[in-house]
Amino acid sequence: MRRAKQLLTPRIEELLIANDEGKWKPEATEDDSNVLNWLIDTVKGRDRNAETLAHVEVLLALAAVHTTLLRMVNVLYDITQAGPSLIGELVAEIESVARSRKQGDCWDKAAYDSLYKLDSVITESQRMSPPTTLGMKRLFREDYTFQTNGLHIKKGTYTAMPIYAIENDAAHTSNPEAFDGLRSYRQMEELKAGDPDADTNQFRFSTPTRTALNFGYGRHACPGRHFASLVIKILFVRLLTEYDFKFLPGSEKPGNLMAHEFLFPKPWTRMLIRRKAKGICPY
Numbered sequence: 001m002r003r004a005k006q007l008l009t010p011r012i013e014e015l016l017i018a019n020d021e022g023k024w025k026p027e028a029t030e031d032d033s034n035v036l037n038w039l040i041d042t043v044k045g046r047d048r049n050a051e052t053l054a055h056v057e058v059l060l061a062l063a064a065v066h067t068t069l070l071r072m073v074n075v076l077y078d079i080t081q082a083g084p085s086l087i088g089e090l091v092a093e094i095e096s097v098a099r100s101r102k103q104g105d106c107w108d109k110a111a112y113d114s115l116y117k118l119d120s121v122i123t124e125s126q127r128m129s130p131p132t133t134l135g136m137k138r139l140f141r142e143d144y145t146f147q148t149n150g151l152h153i154k155k156g157t158y159t160a161m162p163i164y165a166i167e168n169d170a171a172h173t174s175n176p177e178a179f180d181g182l183r184s185y186r187q188m189e190e191l192k193a194g195d196p197d198a199d200t201n202q203f204r205f206s207t208p209t210r211t212a213l214n215f216g217y218g219r220h221a222c223p224g225r226h227f228a229s230l231v232i233k234i235l236f237v238r239l240l241t242e243y244d245f246k247f248l249p250g251s252e253k254p255g256n257l258m259a260h261e262f263l264f265p266k267p268w269t270r271m272l273i274r275r276k277a278k279g280i281c282p283y
Helices: 002-020 035-042 050-082 084-100 109-113 116-128 163-167 183-194 225-242
Strands: 135-139 158-161 243-247 256-259 262-265 271-275
Touching: 002 035, 002 050, 035 050, 050 084, 050 116, 050 225, 050 243, 050 262, 084 116, 084 225, 109 225, 116 183, 116 225, 225 243
Parallel strands: none
Antiparallel strands: 135 158, 243 271, 256 262
């Protein structure tokens, strides 16, 4: 953190001064479209400080990069462990979406949103191997009593929600010990069968619900969750269509390591990967 601040603070200070003087504002260009510029342009009050913004930038990078990478690794483990049947369904879905696209059309967000089975697999993977077992952490700056149940929290108390326990409670998730890649997909299809106009977004990876709180909830839900979903799907469309995966003989999906409340896949696991002879990625 100290080294990052040494690198970032001078540039942030320079841009803050230029922005305050009306000499600089981020343009709608690729070069200017980055989190640091957006922070400098929008931050107000006491947070309009170069060292504070450098600190925030590092925390954002930590939250965005490693969580997305961990999800990619766990999804790869989960579909490999599930075997050819699930992989075949995911590949068939990708091919179906590809056939529905007009020739020359790019794979836009709508195409990736149509990968309901892949979305379901990502959702189930996160349920079983979330980045953290605790979430929605809050520091109470004043005494507070919840009206629903009378629970009283004293000023200065640091709290968190047991998000892993909530989502994996059998009252909310049937047979929670088992990985069921198409769990959310089936729930979506069942809801649509009963009401074709029903909103099925509640079953999507990027949608927080009262019992799926990995991205937070309400107006404080993670703003990058839609981007993370898209990045993971882009990767797996290519991986599933162009590569085969297998665990080493005699091995299976590794367990997770836990550091405090955070979960990480074991970093020394090796897999067999080969390029398909006729695999073609649709984008």
